[in-house]
Amino acid sequence: MASVLKIIDLAKVYALESVMVYALKGVSIEVEEGDFVALMGPSGSGKSTLLNLLGCLDRPSNGQYFLAGQDVARMEDDQLSDIRSRYLGFIFQQYNLLPQYTVVENIEIPLLYQGAKLSSATTDRCTGLARLVGLGNRLDHRPMQLSGGQQQRVAIARSLVNDPAVILADEPTGNLDSRTSDEIMQLLSKLNEAGKTIIMVTHENDIASWAKRVIRMRDGVIESDVRNDKPTVAIDGDTTTLQTELLESLVLNRNK
Amino acid sequence: MLIFSIIAILMLATLFASILLWDKGRRSFILAVRSLWLHRLRAFLSVLGIIIGTGAVISLMAFGEGSMQDALDDIRRLGANNIMVRSVKPTDESNSSKRSYIAIYGLTYTDFDKIATIPTVTRMVPMRIFPQEARRGYKSVNSRVVSTIPDYMDIHNVEMKSGRFLVSDDEVLLRNVVVLGSELANRLFPFENPQDKEVQLGTFFYKVIGVMKERSQGGVSTEDVNLDAVIPIATARARFGEKIFMRSAGSRSAEKVEISQITLTVSETEKVRPTGEIIRSILENHSKSDWTVNVPLDRLEEAERAKERYKMLLVLIASISLLVGGIGIMNIMLATVTERTREIGFRRALGAKRRDITLQFLIEAVVQTSVGGVLGIGLGLTMVFALPFIAETFWDARIPAKVHFESITWSLTTAVAVGVIFGIYPSRRAALMDPIEALRHV
Ligand SMILES: Nc1ncnc2c1ncn2[C@@H]1O[C@H](COP(=O)(O)OP(=O)(O)OP(=O)(O)O)[C@@H](O)[C@H]1O
Ligand SMILES: [Mg+2]
Numbered sequence: 001m002a003s004v005l006k007i008i009d010l011a012k013v014y015a016l017e018s019v020m021v022y023a024l025k026g027v028s029i030e031v032e033e034g035d036f037v038a039l040m041g042p043s044g045s046g047k048s049t050l051l052n053l054l055g056c057l058d059r060p061s062n063g064q065y066f067l068a069g070q071d072v073a074r075m076e077d078d079q080l081s082d083i084r085s086r087y088l089g090f091i092f093q094q095y096n097l098l099p100q101y102t103v104v105e106n107i108e109i110p111l112l113y114q115g116a117k118l119s120s121a122t123t124d125r126c127t128g129l130a131r132l133v134g135l136g137n138r139l140d141h142r143p144m145q146l147s148g149g150q151q152q153r154v155a156i157a158r159s160l161v162n163d164p165a166v167i168l169a170d171e172p173t174g175n176l177d178s179r180t181s182d183e184i185m186q187l188l189s190k191l192n193e194a195g196k197t198i199i200m201v202t203h204e205n206d207i208a209s210w211a212k213r214v215i216r217m218r219d220g221v222i223e224s225d226v227r228n229d230k231p232t233v234a235i236d237g238d239t240t241t242l243q244t245e246l247l248e249s250l251v252l253n254r255n256k
Numbered sequence: 257m258l259i260f261s262i263i264a265i266l267m268l269a270t271l272f273a274s275i276l277l278w279d280k281g282r283r284s285f286i287l288a289v290r291s292l293w294l295h296r297l298r299a300f301l302s303v304l305g306i307i308i309g310t311g312a313v314i315s316l317m318a319f320g321e322g323s324m325q326d327a328l329d330d331i332r333r334l335g336a337n338n339i340m341v342r343s344v345k346p347t348d349e350s351n352s353s354k355r356s357y358i359a360i361y362g363l364t365y366t367d368f369d370k371i372a373t374i375p376t377v378t379r380m381v382p383m384r385i386f387p388q389e390a391r392r393g394y395k396s397v398n399s400r401v402v403s404t405i406p407d408y409m410d411i412h413n414v415e416m417k418s419g420r421f422l423v424s425d426d427e428v429l430l431r432n433v434v435v436l437g438s439e440l441a442n443r444l445f446p447f448e449n450p451q452d453k454e455v456q457l458g459t460f461f462y463k464v465i466g467v468m469k470e471r472s473q474g475g476v477s478t479e480d481v482n483l484d485a486v487i488p489i490a491t492a493r494a495r496f497g498e499k500i501f502m503r504s505a506g507s508r509s510a511e512k513v514e515i516s517q518i519t520l521t522v523s524e525t526e527k528v529r530p531t532g533e534i535i536r537s538i539l540e541n542h543s544k545s546d547w548t549v550n551v552p553l554d555r556l557e558e559a560e561r562a563k564e565r566y567k568m569l570l571v572l573i574a575s576i577s578l579l580v581g582g583i584g585i586m587n588i589m590l591a592t593v594t595e596r597t598r599e600i601g602f603r604r605a606l607g608a609k610r611r612d613i614t615l616q617f618l619i620e621a622v623v624q625t626s627v628g629g630v631l632g633i634g635l636g637l638t639m640v641f642a643l644p645f646i647a648e649t650f651w652d653a654r655i656p657a658k659v660h661f662e663s664i665t666w667s668l669t670t671a672v673a674v675g676v677i678f679g680i681y682p683s684r685r686a687a688l689m690d691p692i693e694a695l696r697h698v
Contacts, residue, residue: 100290101290113280168592
């Protein structure tokens with residue numbers, strides 16, 4: 001399989017007034033297309049720092065980063081915005097939806113920054129994704145009218161709308177109870193089955209068990225990097241084939 | 257000036273059209289409107305400065321323009337090329353004690369002839385004006401006789417309701433004819449057509465040859481010009497003489513005045529002032545100060561200068577209130593930016609560039625100030641229409657108001673400009689935030 005992203009010796013140093021904080025001390029990872037990676041490790045081990053670098057929200061102090069074949073480590077702010085909007089999808093712990101927007105308008109946001117012209121086709125895409133994540137009957141609801149799990153589904157739909165090469169999720173189930181977490185993980189797992197590359201930070205082994213590969217970090221370095229031969233899979237049966245079809249049609253709709 | 261307002265309107269229209277036709281702009285616009293609606297009271301209070309400022313400017317402009325226009329109209333009615341020379345009763349205390357005394361003063365025919373030699377004077381209309389009872393049968397009205405020449409009609413913008421004005425033959429033949437003011441005609445002839453009827457002025461009867469249309473007071477004289485009875489000046493001289501006796505509170509007084517007023521027209525506007533000076537020097541040899549020279553052009557220019565000063569004052573008021581309003585907007589935008597730090601963070605993560613964030617908050621500021629501007633214009637127009645109405649119904653006072661179309665377009669343009677200017681700093685601050693820090697914000 002081809003690799004979507006590759007980091008070599010990536011380092012991040014925060015220069016505070018008196019001390020230098022070495023948050024990342026030379027990390028090298030290569031992630032293949034279609035992989036599902038869980039980043040684990042104790043608090044302060046540098047997971048979020050790494051994910052922010054992978055998400056092009058920050059620039060490394062040292063090292064190289066290739067995303068979809070491009071060297072992004074030293075790019076300008078505007079270029080990074082372009083890279084994010086073209087190749088990356090984000091899912092946050094706090095959902096981060098706009099309370100003034102409806103479900104569909106929230107899903108639409110990344111398209112605006114892609115410079116896409118809003119049309120009935122883009123609206124169809126957004127409503128399709130809302131249906132895909134199981135919110136077909138909530139299209140015009142505001143985030144306040146949705147449960148936490150439903151809000152996170154909207155966020156997942158939003159992360160898919162620009163058809164990103166990689167989806168980055170920082171503790172996507174951190175605010176949810178275990179049952180809802182399970183539902184969210186089923187959804188992510190199915191997206192992964194449909195070909196989406198996912199990198200996810202988590203503290204919980206249960207959650208990490210859904211991933212195909214688990215990277216453990218400690219003090220800014222990789223402690224272990226193991227493949228999970230038997231990841232938890234979405235229990236088929238209660239998921240309709242219709243959903244799968246829709247999923248595939250949207251995800252395979254890459255020839256834009 | 258109108259062209260500027262048209263350009264301003266076009267620019268505003270283009271601005272809002274381009275915001276609304278551009279997807280990002282439209283979403284920002286919708287977001288702005290919804291957030292404003294969400295925080296209605298806060299938004300209202302923050303644009304209150306702009307609302308009051310715009311409202312004040314619109315209404316003050318309208319009232320100022322209205323009263324200036326009134327004053328200017330008055331002066332223009334007198335004619336910018338005209339000069340009025342009037343006889344004035346000199347204030348001399350020794351006279352007032354005597355019971356019966358003939359006050360001799362004022363302009364004379366000699367003066368008239370001297371002034372007539374000034375080459376820039378193209379037309380002169382002498383008048384002899386005195387109070388006189390007008391009688392028709394048992395009805396009598398305290399009227400005012402204005403004896404003059406046919407040119408009076410033209411120089412004082414008289415329009416006829418019926419019949420004709422004086423002609424030179426009336427003068428030459430010393431005809432006993434009279435032209436009635438509209439009100440005088442109404443009072444003397446409430447039920448009949450006054451044309452060719454007789455009216456008694458003093459001891460003689462005069463045939464009514466015409467009735468003038470109602471004339472506006474002009475704000476200068478206290479007498480009602482619509483009670484005038486206009487007769488040929490030669491006739492007046494022959495019938496009344498120069499001495500006029502007046503009875504007031506038991507005492508009898510008499511005046512001897514040859515000419516009460518001369519209205520004269522000057523060939524060119526630039527020559528009005530020098531001509532006025534020459535007339536003054538001619539009248540300088542009177543032993544008493546029993547005359548005045550009134551040059552409406554002076555007052556016209558004075559009024560126009562006052563108008564300019566008023567405008568400057570308004571600009572000052574407008575700038576102060578817009579500054580205050582702008583600071584209000586800036587304050588609320590800074591609060592909004594802090595409040596929505598997380599939104600800024602995840603928008604950046606989802607692909608927004610710095611300029612997208614800048615524009616989003618700028619649009620919000622502009623939407624706020626535009627709404628403020630529109631509400632302010634509404635407030636101003638309400639005052640412009642309500643205040644004169646209230647004043648008229650409760651105090652019977654007239655407040656002239658003239659809404660200035662330009663004041664509306666300018667207020668709107670400045671409101672938008674205030675949004676842009678005072679929105680720049682908060683928007684830049686939002687755009688320059690570090691996305692990671694912004695995302696971490698609680
Ligand atoms: N902006 C910053 N300035 C200074 N130090 C920072 C900054 N961000 C992170 N760090 C430091 O970098 C190290 C790694 O932080 P990071 O947030 O990546 O940990 P984490 O693995 O995500 O922890 P958690 O599980 O609690 O989220 C920490 O020691 C932290 O204090
Ligand atoms: Mg973290």
